[in-house]
Amino acid sequence: MTTYSGTNEFEWASFVRASFKGATLRFSDVSGVTMRSVDVDGLDIDSHDLFFGSLFVNGVDVVPLVDAELNRQFPGRELQKAQTPEGLREGWVAVQAAWRETVAGTPRELVDAHVADEWSLAETLRHLILATDAWLRGGILRVEQPFHEIGQIFTGAARMGFDMSIFRAEAPTYQEILAVRAERQQLVTDFLATATPELLAEERANPWGGDDWRPSVGDCIRVILEEEWAHLRYVKRDLALLA
Template sequence: MTDFSEQDLSGSSFDRVDLSGSTFRGVDLSGAVIREVDLSNSRIRAAYFDGVRMHGVEIPDLEISGEVVRLVVNGIDVVPFVEAELNRRMPERALMSPTDVAGFWEAFGTMDRLWGETTDLARTLPPEKLHEQVDGEWSYIETLRHLGFAHACWIGGVVLAQKSPWHPLDLPWDEAPVHEGVPWVRRIKPDLHEVMDLRRQRRATVAEVLDGITDKGLGRRVTSATPFLTDATDLTVADCLRVVLNEEFQHRLYAERDLRALGAG
């Protein structure tokens, strides 16, 4: 097996090469031309697919999970159909795109209720199970820690312009770069009480924002950024709040699925 690290292989041609079982991490494949390749059983995570065009492909079994804005299958944009079906299955999901202060209060209140139910489910497991991962996904504790990071990043750092909104329990996404002054530690195992205490602190910050803002204020352009969101200044306060809401909603679904796989309930 050959390892390629920190090398510029741009413009290379791979013809009749066996790359099965290979791992690509932090690799730039933009503009790549891929023809007559076998991608069966591939696992792709945290990838960016803007402008990708696939023609003459055979897809007996393909699963996509993520933020899909436009997906055209045989000439039809299927995203509106998917969105409608997801909202039918989960009526609370339609509340996650509010446009006024009252709507945000309702949406965050709904998330608190749903997460309360999920946490009750988590408490049916032995504490050590809450640190177990399913299929390489975050454990329940790691998921709550990541949501703490999302709150710190989008609400504390961007909306409130706090210079250091971070907490040592905050957990960024797996591929996040390390930045000086950001005090998280990845390999720790806090208990549920500790992460729930951090969550209450983060929710209090959201309440602080909503208590002090008007519907018009939701449209204010943010002027601050964090080391992870250097381009966030094109967004509004409402945009940042919606990002957190949708992080909360999606990760709760994953967390509940994984808790049940671990035997919760």
């Protein structure tokens, strides 16, 4: 299989009577791609950014339909967009209950298993530790160095200049992951317990840098909820394949 990495040679190209059967695209920009008279049987698209734009199939924007279906499959997911302290608290309770069920129901031999280049359950839990550290400890609480050493950072962070020395080289045990994860979950629970509309409206700096967006405290919590629901979906998808 030929691999094209870090290339922009296909931007604005036209492909006529070409075959991409079985091809895989990862971390690639396909925005604005137009497809006409194409065979899409079995086409599998997974994009966390789907809900920030549009996707037209036969002239119909399917993004709202996908969003509604995921809300049906994951009760409480719609509260990731809540604007009130009460809504965010309810949303946090719902996603944590869903995670408890998934973690408890996963056989021990599968916690480190993964599909292709996707993260395992253990790695996903480590990433959620990092997400909480970034958006609660870093973004909201403004802790100077908010990250736990077992956090799992996103792919490409080193190329972006992130200081990877923060993180431990050797992999933690699953029990350590569960313990740190529980601590971070409790931090969010405790913060939301006393959150007020005034606090949620306060402005913060983007914990990942840049001045193009200055999130509110509520925005930071909503990012945490989005991360929790998105990665729960990924894990359940992959565990179903592994099982």
